[in-house]
Amino acid sequence: MADRIxxxxxxxxxxxxxxxxxxxxxxVITSMASKITSESGIFIPAVALLLMCGECFL
Structure with missing residues (x-):
């Protein structure tokens, strides 16, 4: 049982x-391939962080 867990x-x-x-x-590839403005430079990593935190609740 412990082995299966x-x-x-x-x-x-x-x-x-x-x-x-x-x-x-x-x-990283998306941000390097496109020109990122200062607004999206903060927005993209913030969305990624929220997605990574959100998957903990799956």
């Missing part, structure tokens, strides 16, 4: 690690 926890951790890294890479 540990395995499930490891799988969940790797899923969220992959999801967070993918979101971070997409945001």
């Amino acid at each position: 540990s395995s499930r926890r490891g799988l969940t951790n790797s899923f969220f690690l992959t999801l967070n890294m993918t979101m971070t890479i997409v945001i």
Whole structure:
């Protein structure tokens, strides 16, 4: 029983690690590829942070 719980926890951790890294890479590539104004320079990371915090409640 403990092995299954540990395995499930490891799988969940790797899923969220992959999801967070993918979101971070997409945001970095998007921000480097486009000219970011000062307003969107703060808005994009703030939205990304909220999304990453929000996935904790899934």
